[in-house]
Amino acid sequence: EAQVTQNPRYLITVTGKKLTVTCSQNMNHEYMSWYRQDPGLGLRQIYYSMNVEVTDKGDVPEGYKVSRKEKRNFPLILESPSPNQTSLYFCASTGLLAGELFFGEGSRLTVL
């Protein structure tokens, strides 16, 4: 089954404690991206990657890091989480010239 899998789905953490949200896709997609969703703001892109070792900033990259060492994986790293990073996070993937973006189920992160 074609899917994008992200973990954890829910996480409560404290300010400053490093965390990683994993994302994996099984569709051999070149393009992967991270979004955060906040009420009234829709989905805003954090980082995206157009292929292995190729990453670039989206609209809201501050406080986040990513890496793309393998085509299927695109982890999101919060080195020192802060309360303003409390949000719903989505990972997504697609082919470079394709249409639909396939989304993971979302990861709800709370930073206390």
Next chain:
Amino acid sequence: AQKITQTQPGMFVQEKEAVTLDCTYDTSDQSYGLFWYKQPSSGEMIFLIYQGSYDEQNATEGRYSLNFQKARKSANLVISASQLGDSAMYFCAMRGFSGGYNKLIFGAGTRLAVHP
């Protein structure tokens, strides 16, 4: 800069009636794609419909159709015969391809409530 605008924060419709959700976009790209996604209260993002900028026909998928007016830069979603299960958040999105840049941006969303 690319931008998606959804001017209706919330809409309601009676069951079995049609409803139009508005979306306007701004881009300097010649080639782009427009999408609509549905997000029910459970949180997942469900793809509904896609329209390419060079497609001459409006896209349709079952009860969903996309009213694409390129000159006006609008891509409204029309849901015919609304059902209670259509109550959800709806997002319009655009993907541009200028200069190898490959970004998909979203509007703020419209919350649709279908009343019996």
